[in-house]
Amino acid sequence: MKPKLTLKKIAKELDVSISTVSKALRDSPEIGEETREKIKAFAKHYNYKPNNIALSLKNRKTKTIGIIIPEIVHHFFTTVISGVEKVANEMGYNVLVCLSDNSFDKEVLNMEMLANGSTDGFILSLAKETMQKGDYHHLIEAINQGMPLVLFDRVVEDISCDKVIIDDVTGGKKAVQYLVDIGCKKIALISTVDYVSVGKLRTKGYKDALEENGISVNEDLILKIEEMEDSEAEIEQFLKEKDVDGVFAVNEHFAISAIKTIQEQGKKVPDDVSVIGFTDGELSKRFIPSLTTVSQHGMRIGEESARLLIEKLERTPSEEEYYKTIIVETGLVTRNSTKSKK
Amino acid sequence: MKPKLTLKKIAKELDVSISTVSKALRDSPEIGEETREKIKAFAKHYNYKPNNIALSLKNRKTKTIGIIIPEIVHHFFTTVISGVEKVANEMGYNVLVCLSDNSFDKEVLNMEMLANGSTDGFILSLAKETMQKGDYHHLIEAINQGMPLVLFDRVVEDISCDKVIIDDVTGGKKAVQYLVDIGCKKIALISTVDYVSVGKLRTKGYKDALEENGISVNEDLILKIEEMEDSEAEIEQFLKEKDVDGVFAVNEHFAISAIKTIQEQGKKVPDDVSVIGFTDGELSKRFIPSLTTVSQHGMRIGEESARLLIEKLERTPSEEEYYKTIIVETGLVTRNSTKSKK
DNA sequence: TACTACAACGAAAACGTTTTCGTGTTGAAA
């Protein structure tokens, strides 16, 4: 086990000073050609690589960005990570991934860990608990300390920073409009509680679409689910009591639970009831019937977030502050859980 | 934007030396009580947190571990990450996640990046291309430099390091034995090419089980798939030609493609053909019919890997080298894609 | 008084870099 080669060791071995070695390796014209070549050859031969930590300390940049997500076992978030990783790597950055487990405390802890020099900036999607509490002091603190922050997906209005979101309202509208277009009259909504911003916004899209088509909103056809755990039972209960011909669910799981319930009641999807989900995951694609969904392009979201963050990081401090919000448009992927358009 | 507080600034502010501040904050008895309290109060009030980078440089440990996986958009790997993250955090470590995209070059690049001080050790699952090439010089180099390495899932015999694997042979055997038990006679195998070690091992399990039950192995009933992309077509082609009553697929995707094909041929799952997959993902659970699978506990694998690595990291160098291989046992989760046992 | 002992603190090195600012050696111009 040979310890890592350092400038100091090279200097000693070649009987020159540390500064000479450093300069030679960085092709400084200060160093004579002969010496330079000798040093470079030596370094190459013994595979010298500068120590990142020392560089970080010197430059006061770590060249790594931290991403904190509520949960990783979730297709959408992994595609986002994938996107972040891709552009980060292209720009010479590393990615530190932390999980908040949807817990406020873990989110704060993670941020504190990363803020002490481990990371140049953050990409973050808020924990459910954080949104519920409405306590964002940790975000504000990070920003005050000069750490750029990009919020994605689960964002919050009153923090001034870059944001990358999808247009949930329009996404929801598209879905419901499609249901209307294929002839659905009694369209149910299965959503989450309102403090999860996406639930709220998609609900708005649902209502908007109905109103635009002259259909009055029936609160009776709206189910708001608090706990993921008992979602299946709640959905079953809900759908049993209603007579609907279309369902818009704000995520894959709800959509699939809905389909199961509907089928168990002896009705057919899509012949009797059409179902549309949100988030285009593996599940939607391979479920039978495969799911028509509003697709949010996680990869794109990740890419845009990383680009936004790195832009801030590499901007000269003289340039003035400004914050962007990028809206990544949604698509509607039509598959077999909806009747075809006439 | 206030810059970060440092020992130096505290020292200046309180008109003492840097060493005094450092010692006071670490509760050294060298410092008089009065001074100590004053310094601690100041630090607390202005929320001083030591700079991780400086600590890393000083201690020559980063307290972060790197995990390199072939792809993140894959339920199994995310559960592994989740497990790693969990125990890493408990032990005060951060997790750097890198993606190799199944590319040899990216894997090497990632390791080089992380090896230069960013990370104290590695957790790694080999890229497909790496296994194909059989080139492991980057692993050996890392080990030689004194970086502990834990290989998981896709491991390779001839590297001496800690390993965490599942017993693929036994896993495969369990699945096929189950098929035999429920009365299947003509059992097909849908596997990957042999250089993917898991494919090879699960194939061995398949053959072993057949032989133990006195059924001769028919190579005609074995399909080896090279490219994920055209797997669906290949499976369709394959199953169309064969007459089988049981299918063992080495992953979820193959299993689901098989079910689709079977259903399209007008046969019923599980009544006419029983299907078992490998890896217990979201897909298996929610697919209709839900999939009977061999479950590999990704979370457990991640936890064990992290534990193994951290153990190595915190071991005093005097203790002698030894390498463990932990085998995480598989389970068989029976659902609706197989007939019930009589 | 002269010494010792201890308490309380500071200086400096070290981790591995980069960079600024010398400094000594050349060769050529005056």
Add this chain to the structure above:
DNA sequence: TTTCAACACGAAAACGTTTTCGTTGTAGTA
């Protein structure tokens, strides 16, 4: 011979810590 660039290199500071080893000042002892 002197003077002055240009050249080639080295010393040292800085990034933010921790830690070893002084260095004070004071009190206690003989």
